[in-house]
Amino acid sequence: RVKSLPKDFVWGGATAAYQVEGATKVGGKGKTMWDDYLKAQGRFSPDPASDFYHCYPEDVKLAHQYGLNAIRVSIAWTRIFPNGYGEPNQAGVKYYHELFKACLDQGVTPYVSLHHFDSPKTLFDQGDWLNRQNIDYFVKYAEFCFKEFTEVKNWFTINELISLSLSQYIAGNFPPNHHFDVTSAIQAQHNELLAHARVVNLYKSLHLDGRIGLIHVLQPIYPITETPENKHAAALYDAFINRFLLDGTFLGEYSDETMALINEILEKNGAKLEIQDGDMAILKEASTQNDFFGLNYYQSQFIQAYDGPSGNKFNGTGDKGSSSFSFHGVGQIVQKPGVPTTDWDWNIYPEGLYDILKRVSKEYPNSKTIYITENGLGYKDNFVSEDQVIDDEPRIDYIDQHVAALLKARSEGVNVQGYFVWSLQDQFSWANGYNKRYGLFYVDFDTQKRYIKKSAEWFKELADTMHS
Ligand code: BGP
Numbered sequence: 001r002v003k004s005l006p007k008d009f010v011w012g013g014a015t016a017a018y019q020v021e022g023a024t025k026v027g028g029k030g031k032t033m034w035d036d037y038l039k040a041q042g043r044f045s046p047d048p049a050s051d052f053y054h055c056y057p058e059d060v061k062l063a064h065q066y067g068l069n070a071i072r073v074s075i076a077w078t079r080i081f082p083n084g085y086g087e088p089n090q091a092g093v094k095y096y097h098e099l100f101k102a103c104l105d106q107g108v109t110p111y112v113s114l115h116h117f118d119s120p121k122t123l124f125d126q127g128d129w130l131n132r133q134n135i136d137y138f139v140k141y142a143e144f145c146f147k148e149f150t151e152v153k154n155w156f157t158i159n160e161l162i163s164l165s166l167s168q169y170i171a172g173n174f175p176p177n178h179h180f181d182v183t184s185a186i187q188a189q190h191n192e193l194l195a196h197a198r199v200v201n202l203y204k205s206l207h208l209d210g211r212i213g214l215i216h217v218l219q220p221i222y223p224i225t226e227t228p229e230n231k232h233a234a235a236l237y238d239a240f241i242n243r244f245l246l247d248g249t250f251l252g253e254y255s256d257e258t259m260a261l262i263n264e265i266l267e268k269n270g271a272k273l274e275i276q277d278g279d280m281a282i283l284k285e286a287s288t289q290n291d292f293f294g295l296n297y298y299q300s301q302f303i304q305a306y307d308g309p310s311g312n313k314f315n316g317t318g319d320k321g322s323s324s325f326s327f328h329g330v331g332q333i334v335q336k337p338g339v340p341t342t343d344w345d346w347n348i349y350p351e352g353l354y355d356i357l358k359r360v361s362k363e364y365p366n367s368k369t370i371y372i373t374e375n376g377l378g379y380k381d382n383f384v385s386e387d388q389v390i391d392d393e394p395r396i397d398y399i400d401q402h403v404a405a406l407l408k409a410r411s412e413g414v415n416v417q418g419y420f421v422w423s424l425q426d427q428f429s430w431a432n433g434y435n436k437r438y439g440l441f442y443v444d445f446d447t448q449k450r451y452i453k454k455s456a457e458w459f460k461e462l463a464d465t466m467h468s
Contacts, residue, residue: 010418012070030082067463252287268329
């Protein structure tokens with residue numbers, strides 16, 4: 001077990017507006033791309049989630065009590081601009097000022113994302129990130145936030161560009177539910193990078209007293225065996241989900257090698273990518289201006305070569321062993337014997353975090369300071385009784401192994417300065433609903449009462465080592 005944390009380590013918990021706030025129709029909030037979709041789907045509702053809209057004072061206090069010195073939150077674009085643009089909604093502005101104040105009063109530093117999967121419905125209907133006008137609206141929304149919320153010193157533009165594009169256009173489990181629409185998936189990645197870069201360039205030109213970056217979830221891809229075919233499959237899939245975005249963010253160009261791999265995927269799938277004049281200059285300008293990099297890590301994947309038809313079965317219920325993924329001309333995801341998995345078939349592989357930290361710091365020095373902005377275990381926590389601490393030993397093991405991997409990379413010179421557990425409290429999961437719990441604090445979604453888990457106590461013990 002990890003024995004101590006470095007001095008001044010950022011030790012936080014993560015949330016996202018739509019997953020915790022609830023109150024989706026309160027305070028003049030506009031609809032996101034999820035509201036009608038979830039209603040029509042009829043599986044679960046984003047209300048009340050963890051009712052963070054009302055319960056934030058308690059959650060921030062709990063964070064402080066259990067030794068957390070930072071929190072990740074996101075601003076819901078549609079609380080500020082209900083349609084994505086136009087006149088700001090004062091109730092939303094007021095809410096976030098109050099939330100940030102509560103955090104700062106408790107010594108829990110807010111790290112704030114502008115976009116966490118919750119595109120405004122009005123803009124979603126006009127094509128979301130595939131419509132370049134969306135980028136202009138995002139830049140305006142960002143500028144408003146920078147000028148209004150000057151108490152925030154740590155900004156992230158967009159959370160997990162790849163999860164959004166993959167879930168929307170490849171796996172089909174986020175609206176608009178396209179399956180293996182490779183053109184849209186790659187175009188959305190490029191357009192979101194452009195949006196990020198324009199916002200970074202804007203932020204820097206405003207000379208504000210704060211830092212800015214973005215968040216990528218990285219999934220190391222390993223060939224299941226070291227045959228040339230499997231190695232090539234791993235290189236292809238890695239280019240599609242990691243490298244294209246890392247290049248665009250920190251090199252300000254897509255390297256020849258990356259483009260060769262991407263083009264091979266596009267050709268095999270009859271897809272194309274459109275890059276307009278001037279796009280790359282914008283990416284280039286931003287590439288050295290990120291102050292930090294938020295790296296989310298949950299799992300690695302093992303892959304074998306595959307030329308059959310694409311297909312995907314998503315495990316959104318926690319029925320172990322029910323998922324599969326094959327990408328035509330790229331590869332097929334397979335299980336590696338000996339690597340444990342969660343009930344949602346996510347590999348538990350802390351070595352991957354070590355490997356990816358080493359790779360990012362070596363190949364992308366413009367990433368500068370790294371924070372692990374999400375890492376955690378989705379688990380069916382068992383509620384026992386009112387006065388008993390909830391035993392989530394597997395979660396402690398998971399976090400412990402990943403923090404150990406992080407500290408190992410750090411001891412070898414990787415500049416990683418913090419860790420945010422996903423998640424602070426139990427919350428609503430986009431495609432899994434409410435039985436996939438991640439929190440340090442258990443939420444009874446009927447009563448909104450919070451209960452302590454063992455992992456919270458463990459978190460506190462480690463926090464205390466920073467002060468001894
Ligand atoms: C990341 C997202 C989070 C969160 C987490 C866990 O991709 O940034 O919003 O949901 O993964 O994923 P899931 O809820 O699907 O288990």
